Amino acid sequence: MRRFLLLAHRVPVSGEFTLNDLAGGAGRMDEVARAVSTAFTLSNDLRRDTTVTVLFVAEPPPAARRIELDGARLRYLNPDERSTAALLKNALVRSRVLDHDVEASPGLKVGPVDPVRAIAAFLGLPGAVWLAEDGEPIGRWSRESREIAAVVSDPYDPTEAERAIATTRGTPAVSVGPRSLRTSQVIDLVHHELDERDARSADPPR
Secondary structure, eight states: OOOEEEEESSSOOOOOSOGGGGGTSSSHHHHHHHHHHHHHSSSSSBBTTTEEEEEOSSOOOOOEEEEEEEEEOOOOOOSSHHHHHHHHHHHHHHHTTTOOOOOETTTTEEOOOOOOHHHHHHHHHHTEEEEEEEEEEHHHTTTTTTOOEEEEEOOSOOOOHHHHHHHHOOOOOOESSSOOOOHHHHHHHHHHHHHHHHHHSSOOOO
C-alpha cells in the first residue's frame, strides 16, 4: 500500500469558497486538489493501491476535518484540479453540520477530526516517513521498506507542533530532492521511485 497524509493549513473547512479562486480565497485548494489527483491518476486508470488522507487543519480541532480517499473504491475523480476541488468542497460542505464520519461519495469519507491524534495515528503505520528537503534520499530508504505512509504539506510549511509529533515518534525524514517542490510534484516523484523499484524487483534474474 501507498498512503499519503496531506496537511492542508488554510483551506476553509466549511467548504465556503469559490471554485473560481482556488489559489486565493480557497487557501491553495488548487494545490491540494492537484496533489490528490496526482496521487491517484494514471493515463487511463486510477492507482488502486493508494490512499490519501487530507487533514484540513485551518481551524481549531472542533472544526477541523479529514477527508479519506481510497483508490480501491474511488469514483468520480478526474485529472483536472477544478473537478477534484469540487469533489472535496462538496464533501466539506456536507460534513460541516455533522459530528461523525460519512461517505460523501464512493471511496471518499469525511468527518471531524483531532489533527494531533490523526497525525500521530498515521505516523504509527508501517513505512511512516515525513517528506522534507533535508531528509534521507528516498532511493536509499525505498530499498529497505516495502510500504510507505508519507506525510506531505501543502504550499505552507508544517507547524512546529506538527513537526514535534514526528520528532516525538522518531519518524524518519525522507527527501525526493534538495529543492522545495510543489506538493503534487513530491507525490509524483514518490510514485516514480516506487514504480521503478517495483519494476526492478519484478524483472527476472539473468
